[in-house]
Amino acid sequence: MDRRRFLSGATLGAALITVPWVTAGTASAKPKGLCALSVGSLTELQNAINQAGPGTVITVTNGTYTVPTGSPISVKGRRGTKDQPITIVAQSRGGVTLNGEQSFVFDDSTGVTISGFKFRQSTTLEIPANCSRIRLTRNDLQFADITDLDWVMVRADNSKIDRNHFHHKTTLGVMLCIEGADEDKMAVDVEVFRNYFSDHTFPGDNGGEPIRLGLSPRALSTAGAKVEFNLFERANGDPEAISIKSSGNFIRNNTIRNSLGGIVLRHGNKTVVDSNFILGGKEGIRIYGNDHKIVNNYVAGLSGSALVVGSGSVRDHFPGESKESRRGNDAADRVLIAHNTLLNNGGTLAGETKRTIEPRDCTISDNIFVGGNGDLVAMSTTGNFTWSGNILWGSGGDGNIPAGTFRRIDPKLVQGSDGISRLAAGSPAIDAATLTTAPTTFDLDGQARGSLRDVGADEYSTAAIANRPLTTADVGPGAP
Numbered sequence: 001m002d003r004r005r006f007l008s009g010a011t012l013g014a015a016l017i018t019v020p021w022v023t024a025g026t027a028s029a030k031p032k033g034l035c036a037l038s039v040g041s042l043t044e045l046q047n048a049i050n051q052a053g054p055g056t057v058i059t060v061t062n063g064t065y066t067v068p069t070g071s072p073i074s075v076k077g078r079r080g081t082k083d084q085p086i087t088i089v090a091q092s093r094g095g096v097t098l099n100g101e102q103s104f105v106f107d108d109s110t111g112v113t114i115s116g117f118k119f120r121q122s123t124t125l126e127i128p129a130n131c132s133r134i135r136l137t138r139n140d141l142q143f144a145d146i147t148d149l150d151w152v153m154v155r156a157d158n159s160k161i162d163r164n165h166f167h168h169k170t171t172l173g174v175m176l177c178i179e180g181a182d183e184d185k186m187a188v189d190v191e192v193f194r195n196y197f198s199d200h201t202f203p204g205d206n207g208g209e210p211i212r213l214g215l216s217p218r219a220l221s222t223a224g225a226k227v228e229f230n231l232f233e234r235a236n237g238d239p240e241a242i243s244i245k246s247s248g249n250f251i252r253n254n255t256i257r258n259s260l261g262g263i264v265l266r267h268g269n270k271t272v273v274d275s276n277f278i279l280g281g282k283e284g285i286r287i288y289g290n291d292h293k294i295v296n297n298y299v300a301g302l303s304g305s306a307l308v309v310g311s312g313s314v315r316d317h318f319p320g321e322s323k324e325s326r327r328g329n330d331a332a333d334r335v336l337i338a339h340n341t342l343l344n345n346g347g348t349l350a351g352e353t354k355r356t357i358e359p360r361d362c363t364i365s366d367n368i369f370v371g372g373n374g375d376l377v378a379m380s381t382t383g384n385f386t387w388s389g390n391i392l393w394g395s396g397g398d399g400n401i402p403a404g405t406f407r408r409i410d411p412k413l414v415q416g417s418d419g420i421s422r423l424a425a426g427s428p429a430i431d432a433a434t435l436t437t438a439p440t441t442f443d444l445d446g447q448a449r450g451s452l453r454d455v456g457a458d459e460y461s462t463a464a465i466a467n468r469p470l471t472t473a474d475v476g477p478g479a480p
Helices: 042-051 323-327
Strands: 002-004 015-017 019-021 036-039 057-060 063-067 073-076 086-090 096-100 104-107 110-115 117-121 125-127 132-137 152-154 160-162 165-169 176-178 191-193 196-200 211-214 226-228 231-235 240-245 250-252 255-257 262-267 272-274 277-279 285-287 293-295 298-300 305-309 336-338 341-343 347-350 363-365 368-370 386-388 390-393 406-408 413-415 421-423
Touching (some): 036 042, 231 240, 347 368
Parallel strands (some): 057 086, 086 110, 152 176, 160 191, 176 211, 196 231, 226 250, 240 262, 293 336, 336 363, 363 386
């Protein structure tokens, strides 16, 4: 190992830090990149980016920088790798503020990480479809409070949005959008994790989602996105805190607390909603589309309904349908709803009457429904539903759940120090699950289900709990 200074052009105007590189026989064989640079102006930053290659780390000196209108920070034609990304990082986390109309503008680049900045711009930060493996991590995002401004738009495959704080928006517009190329495609394998979304207070009926994953023309496009371990607090800009308008996604281990918005599968098919906490607030989980799996979720203390199985204005969406048809609601078909705990909400399990096409062929099994308001099950017209193994308790009525598919018995839930009610020893829910094929191998807490599964989101265990409701210590720029 030969330790040398790497300099690509003495005109960079940036401080070079000694880094190791593997000797390749001649000076001309040195790889481009594998260097560390410190820059103190936007000009130096742009020059450093223009020279960056795999492994380059560009550190921006702390301070406030105003990006000139028409001269954004261009990241064009840069090629980091999966193992050696190009990293542009603030000297200290949150120590660099970027003001102006724009900040970074990406084009034809891959393997680039942006970390530690405060973004205060007045236009959308876009990661276009001709990029890939772009990562935004440990940033603070509070854009200009302009009506109809979407803050971050991701169109690039394999992007990562993690450990950021999106906060304080009072106007129409989405904090984080994920779409794709053209009109009907989705970016694939995008990961959104450990972010904190807070204080979205737009008072309109819709259009203020923290996360919107897709759009109606993209409903049938399989995204494979993972939205995991994110915290939403006071997310009041839309009834949909996590709005899914594409197919084949994974929504897991998120916490939504004291928010208007819930998790809504508005368009698309085959999405998994697993092990989420929705606590306080209004909206729970609302489902449209086909072949979803809704398991291990804990929904408690809402003023609205915990879980809604949607009716449709269309039976199914299909390629080539009109735009008007695609914007309609697709009735929920072949949805599995199992091992959820719905506790003390304004409504528990409900259907819809405002659209005429009924949901069909859904399975509702091995859930715990506890409440004191109205009927615990208030489904409208359904077709060929399968019910089994559910436990109902509380002063709420049984509603129209079919006889013989539930027990009216105290599940013996005991509230823990984290505010979550779990099974106590001797609960009738223990080992009482009825589905012959296990829909999930772990419970809400991350504990193994075993061969004899318990009813509800919790599997009784004395082992340590891996997953609890998230707090601000678990997410955002300072997250582990």
